[in-house]
Amino acid sequence: VCRHRGARLCNTDKGSLGNIVCPYHSWTYSLTGDLMFAEHMGDQFDRCKHSLKKVHVENLAGLIFICLADNPPADFSVMRAAMEPYLLPHDLA
Numbered sequence: 001v002c003r004h005r006g007a008r009l010c011n012t013d014k015g016s017l018g019n020i021v022c023p024y025h026s027w028t029y030s031l032t033g034d035l036m037f038a039e040h041m042g043d044q045f046d047r048c049k050h051s052l053k054k055v056h057v058e059n060l061a062g063l064i065f066i067c068l069a070d071n072p073p074a075d076f077s078v079m080r081a082a083m084e085p086y087l088l089p090h091d092l093a
């Protein structure tokens with residue numbers, strides 16, 4: 001969600017884009033989540049303090065796992081080793 005007023009930034013199941021542009025007031029984020037553009041915020045506004053929140057992400061054979069905790073589970077590699085042989089033949093990616 002947007003760091004401005006919490007508007008949803010992605011409303012589609014799939015696709016691609018160059019930058020992430022909020023549909024509400026057009027705050028624009030890079031694909032790494034850095035806030036690049038925020039109109040009408042004044043000279044004192046520090047864009048660096050309003051980047052998107054970071055989350056931990058793992059791609060397991062096309063299944064995306066997101067962890068909101070500060071420290072993600074340390075044993076994800078165990079699950080990857082167990083599940084990947086079964087998932088890869090399905091070409092989920």
Ligand code: FES
Binds near residue numbers: 005022024026
């Ligand atoms: S809610 Fe996203 S720019 Fe305002």
